Amino acid sequence: MEHLLINHYETAAVILFGIGFLNLLLQNNLVKKVIGVGIMDSSVYLFLASQGYIEGRLAPILVGEVANAADYINPIPAGLVLTGIVVSVSVTAFSLALIQRLYQKYKTVNFDEIVQLARQKGDE
C-alpha cells in the first residue's frame, strides 16, 4: 500500500487509463468517446515520463561547462513523450473530422442511432 502511495503518479495513471477506457467503450456520444481516448493518451504519457524522474536532480538543460550524468534526470522518456503528445493531437483531429462527416450523413452523433440508421439504409 505504501508502494502505491510512493508511486503515486503511476497509480493515478493506471486509474485514469481505466476511466478513459470505460469512457471509450460505454459512452453513447461519439465526442465523449474521443475525449476518453484523449484521457487514455495522457495517462500513458504520465506513466512513461514518471519513469524518468530521479529525486533531487535537475531538468536536462546543461548548466555550467561539464555535464555529469549524476546531476540530471533521465532525458529519454521525455523525448519519447514529446513525440507522443503531437501524435495524440493528430489522432484527435482526425477522429473529430470523421465525426463531422458522420453528422453530415446521419444528422446525429449518438452511436446507437447511427448503427440503427446505417442498418436501415442498408449501407455501412
Add this chain to the structure above:
Amino acid sequence: MRLALELILPILLIVCALAVTFSKRLLVAVVIFTSFSLIMSVIWVLLESPDLAITEAAVGAGVSGLLLIYTLKKIHALKGTSDE
C-alpha cells in the same frame, strides 16, 4: 509543500476525468477536458520536464480544445447556434 502538491494534483486529475464522464452537456465536458490538460502541464513541471510542459500547454489547452469546440459547433451541440 511539494509533496502535498504532488499528492493533490493526481487526485484532481482523477476528479476531472470523472467529471468529464458524468457531465450531461458536451460544452461542459470540453471545458473540463481543457482544464485536465492544464493540470497535466503543471505535473510535467513537477516532473522536471519543461519541454513537455510547454508542448502540453500549447497543444492540449490550445489546439485540442479549439478543435473540440469547432466540432461541437458543426454538430449543433452549442445552444443558440442551430439554424432552425
Add this chain to the structure above:
Amino acid sequence: MAKIKKEKKTLWQRFTAWVNGDAAEQPLLPAEPPKPKKNKGAKGKKQKAQPTRKEWMGLSRFEHFYRVCAVVIGVAIVSVLMVTVLQLPLFGSPDNPAVNEVVERYVEKGLEETGAVNMVAGMILDYRAFDTFGESSVLFLAVTCVTMLLMRDRNNTTKEEDLLTAREHVIEGHEEDIILTKIARLVIPCALVYGIYVVLNGHLSPGGGFSGGTIMGSALILFAVSFGMIRISRFFTYATFRKVTSCALMVYAASKAYSFFTGANHLESHIPLGTPGAILSSGLILVLDICVGIVVACTMYGFYALFTKGEL
C-alpha cells in the same frame, strides 16, 4: 433474394444476417430518421412481425451483455496494471533500471557530439532524428486525411450545402468585431515573434520545434478568426500550404532519412558545431527545428481552416 430467404430462416441464417448487418425484411424505422427523444418509442412500435421482434430483442440482450462485459474487462485491466505497479521500482530512485549506459552517453557526450545545451532537443533531433521524422510525417498524414474528409470542392457539395454555407457567411457578417481586431493587432505580432523565438532557441532552452510551431499556428489561427478567411488567403492559400509543408518535410528527409538505408554510416554534415550557447550552433539541429516548426504551424492552421470553413 430476400423473398426466398424469408421462407426458411433458421437461427444460424438469422445470426449471420445480423452479424453481416443486412437490412431486415421489413422497414424497422419510420421513413425519416428519428429524433433522439423518440428513440425508445420507435423501438416499442416494432413488435409487429415475428422475426424482427426476435432480432431486436436479441440486440438489446447483446447490448446488456456488452455493457457488463465492458465493465468487467475494464476492471480486470486496471487490477492487472495495479499489480504491475506494485512490482515497479520506487518512484525517483537513482537505481532505476531505465538509467543505463545509454543515458550516460547521451548526457555526458551530448554537448560535444551534438552541440546542443538542451539535452532533450539534442537527443530527439540528432541521436534519434528518425523518430522525429516519423512524427512529422504523422502530422502531415493527419492533415492530408482531414483534407480528404472535409475539403469542399465542386464535386462533393450539393446545391443545398452551397446555399447553407452562403447563408452562414451572411449570418456571420462581415463587420469585423472591433474589440477582436484591435486586440489581435497587438497580440498576433507578439505571439508570432515568441513562436519564432521558441523555435530558434530549441537547442538552448526548453522549447523546440513542436511547441514553437504550435505557438506560431495559434497566432495564424487568431489572425484567421479575427480578420476573416479572405484576408488570410492573400498570403496563405492551399498552394502555399502544400509547397511549404512538402519542402520542409523533404529537407528533413534529405538530411536524416537516408540512414534508413545506410545504417550507421551517415554522412558528416559540414555545418560546424559552433560554440555551445549561441543560436547558430549545433549543426543541423537548427535547420531541423525550423523545418519541424514550419510543419507543425501549417498543420495546426490547416486543422482549424478545414474544420470551420472546409477550405484551406
